[in-house]
Amino acid sequence: MGTSAAYLYSVYNVFFASQAEAADLYFEASAVILTLILMGKYLEIRAKRSTSAAVRSLIALRPTTANKIVGDKIIPVSISDLRLGDYIVVKPGERVPTDGLIEDGESELDESMLTGESLPVHKNTGDQVTGGTINGSGAIFVRATALGESTRLAQIIRLVEGAQASKAPLQKLVDKVAAIFVPVIVLIALATFAGWMVYSGDVTSAVGASVAVLVIACPCALGLATPTALVAGTGAAAKAGILIRDIEALERAHKVDTILFDKTGTLTVGKPVLTDAQAFDRNDDRLLTIAASIQLGSEHPLASALIRAAEERNLKLTRPRSIKAIPGKGLIAELTGQQVSIGNAA
Structure with a gap:
């Protein structure tokens, strides 16, 4: 309303008003307001895109096919056919x-x-x-x-998407304020027009004053600040691997003074590193050489940590033979003619 009134009033002054009245032009005001609003929308879209990327990476985790057992055969089928x-x-x-x-x-x-x-x-x-x-x-x-939308991964994706679409309590408050604010400003603009008509009797001056009220009162920040800040917040969190399931939780997060973390993976980088090697015969390098050699073919995170540690010490590793993986326990293999086991207490 503000930009349209300012633009149309300026067009009228250019073509129909006297030279003195034509000085009251608001083209730049209309352009600035629209530019600010479009910039805000652009920033909001960019922030949403970064969060959408996190959702897309979650969706990418879902396999598209499965190996279904029918009788004594294994048949590859689409997930949708399960x-x-x-x-x-x-x-x-x-x-x-x-x-x-x-x-x-x-x-x-x-x-x-x-x-x-x-x-x-x-x-x-x-x-x-x-x-x-x-x-x-x-x-x-x-x-x-x-299956489908009932799986845990699908539920996580829904929560993240829901957080993007939901409105925070502060946003709801802004919407309530805007619902009252707009009619009040329109009434003030009409009252301004009526007052100037009574005072001066000049239609052009009255319209100019009422248009000024509409333009000055345009609440760009009110409409843009809250959604842009919230979407930017969820986008920044998604880039850091934090998925926010509820916008209200994000809004209230500034009140948090204590955080309890439940497990290692929450705070660590997910890449185990060997800190110490202690051998009974005090030959730590020999122990690490055996432990790393037997796990050369393993993709277990702890195996990778041992192999990296051996490489950092420039130890010469030997490829094992007759490797047997025991799920939940460890490995048994033959190394330089000896059978070696590595694993947990079980």
């Missing part, structure tokens, strides 16, 4: 296609996309698995228990 109760096999290194229950087999699954925990989680018969997580060294046979 039904509840279908029996599927997840081979080593594959992403789990959908939420389900392990009915046979055991393995270690990388669940960092859900928990931030870098170490794989051992899963056995009867355990739940989540779609999008990565299977480790063993094949597992899974019965599908949730």
